[in-house]
Amino acid sequence: MEKMAIDQLSEPQQKILSFITVYMEENDIPPTIREIQHGTGISSTSMVSYHLKALERAQLLNRRERRSRGLVMNEPHRVNPRDMVAIPLVGVITCGAEPVPTPDADTLAETENMVHLARSMVGNTDGLYALEAKGDSMIDALINDGDIVIMRRETDVKNGDLAAVFLLDRNESTLKRVYKEGRRLKLKPENPTLKPFYVDARHAQIQGRVVCVIRRT
Amino acid sequence: MEKMAIDQLSEPQQKILSFITVYMEENDIPPTIREIQHGTGISSTSMVSYHLKALERAQLLNRRERRSRGLVMNEPHRVNPRDMVAIPLVGVITCGAEPVPTPDADTLAETENMVHLARSMVGNTDGLYALEAKGDSMIDALINDGDIVIMRRETDVKNGDLAAVFLLDRNESTLKRVYKEGRRLKLKPENPTLKPFYVDARHAQIQGRVVCVIRRT
DNA sequence: ATGATACGCGAACAGGCGTTCTATGTCAAG
DNA sequence: CTTGACATAGAACGCCTGTTCGCGTATCAT
Incomplete structure (x- = not known):
């Protein structure tokens, strides 16, 4: 048999x-x-x-x-649950308005909305959190209204990285493409109708870097 | 204590x-x-x-x-493995060249490369498969070179859906935005440098619809 | 000293548990 | 009818396993 x-x-x-x-x-x-x-x-x-x-x-x-x-x-395609990570969806980032808190460990534990992903998608899970993108200012970076953006908490970025930046003087966070230019940061909305602007590096704080974008259609 | x-x-x-x-x-x-x-x-x-x-x-x-x-x-954020789905990555779709097979149940089981996602991302898992997008012809649809496109096998689409279409006369599949216009289909590359083109609906076959896009950065 | 508390060891108990053996029944092929 | 493969019961064997109990030792504030 x-x-x-x-x-x-x-x-x-x-x-x-x-x-x-x-x-x-x-x-x-x-x-x-x-x-x-x-x-x-x-x-x-x-x-x-x-x-x-x-x-x-x-x-x-x-x-x-x-x-x-x-x-x-015998469940062939059963996945090891350890390969799955739950990433807290901590808020909405409007790509240019309203502050979004950089989540610490405590707020992460309290968040109820979770985005589930395979570990293979994001690598190390340290410092990961998720934001829902609002607005179309990052349309050229292929981030659209409603997209889920997976961020990794980081304080520094390479030139040209997509990052969430907290602007001290405005008390708000924004998602932009970031370039270091001497003492200032160039924050570039990826939308041809919007112009890049510059901030003093001392008045801006890198919160995290985009590691993954997910869009449901 | x-x-x-x-x-x-x-x-x-x-x-x-x-x-x-x-x-x-x-x-x-x-x-x-x-x-x-x-x-x-x-x-x-x-x-x-x-x-x-x-x-x-x-x-x-x-x-x-x-x-x-x-x-x-006691693992608080342990996820039920049943909430995780493995989607076979069956090939590359160049958004305008080379045929990509519409996978049937057998080929699905044989595929070794899997994309793991939470069920909540994609809903019903029936007929799901994944393709890696190549080329930039869908750049305005926010699909970039290297993105993972999750498809659902479907034979019909609504106007304006992103879909994989098999062109009988060319023996190839392509990822385009599809509009029905009478007896013909309008296939629109989402790139301003490329023009839409039209095919006889009888010579085209809808293979699947884009349900999710994932980009690692 | 003293008692409280935490930590450690070995043994034993009673029921849990997988396995196996025997006996019986069913039913279709020869 | 006989035979043999398959299905069903019940019981027993023997190791497995969680639990408990008695007896130690060390630390430490009282």
Whole structure:
């Protein structure tokens, strides 16, 4: 016997399979044989064991011999949850108005809105936070109204990086392309209808750099 | 005793905690008390039990009484892996050259490169696949060279949707903004230097619609 | 000194748990 | 009808496993 489609499993085997699935969603750990027995109404542990062997032959699960709760469901594209990161969506950045706080560890923990991403998208998760972009001043940087911008908290940037900059004199944050020019920073809105402007580097504070942009359509 | 910072845990307690973490990464299920005992070099099960109680008081883990492998790590932002979807990255779409196959279920299963996303980003996962955009013909649609485009397999689109269109006469696929104009389709590259062109609707086949764009910077 | 508290060790208990063995029933192929 | 593959029950074996108990040791304020 090689492989077997799910729909040609016997009725108790299907019951076992779905019981295991439900059980693992509720408890995070696999059930014991006796829990399967009582959960499915099967009358003996030997029957459960018998059917489990069949399911194992059908490649639908693996077992670790003689280990309690040794069942392993065969879910091929199941992703390790550790590869997923939750990034707090801390606010809206209007690309040119209103302050957005640079979040610290405490506010991060309190944020309820989270953006979930694979770690592979963003690398190291330290200092990551998310903002929703408002306005179209960064349209040439391919950031549109409503886009989710993933930021990494950084205090310095390379020339030409997209960054959130806090302007001390205006008490507001803005998302711009940043160039260092001597003692001043050039902040360039990426929209042909808007002109770059310059601020004294001492009156501006780099809050974070754009590491990823996500747009739902 | 209320809550306790990790750094003021006793040394065996830290060892236990890290052992559990490593064990669960390797085995998916929590260890038994005796496995902790041997894995950490602690001399008795009662000591492990003792320290586990302390860790439980410190809110670092929960336990299900009298259940084998009843440990539950307290990981607040742990995401349910079912909320994560793996989308096959099936190829490159040059926004105007070379055919890209519309993937069927079989090829999806064989693809090795996956893009991982939260389900909340894309909704239903049916018919999703990912392409890497090449070229700058869609620059005004905020899709740049190297962006990851998440597509949903669809045979029809609304006017103005971004879609992958297969051109029968050229035997190639292209990513364009699509408008239906009677019997023909208007395919509009979103780049001011490129002009829209028209194809007979019978010679074009909608392959999928853009549902999400991801750009790493 | 003294008692309180935390920490440590080994052993034992009782039920949990996977496994296996025997007996029985079903049913289609030979 | 016989046979053999498959399915079902019940029970028992033996290790697994969480728990608890008795007995130590060290530290420290009283």
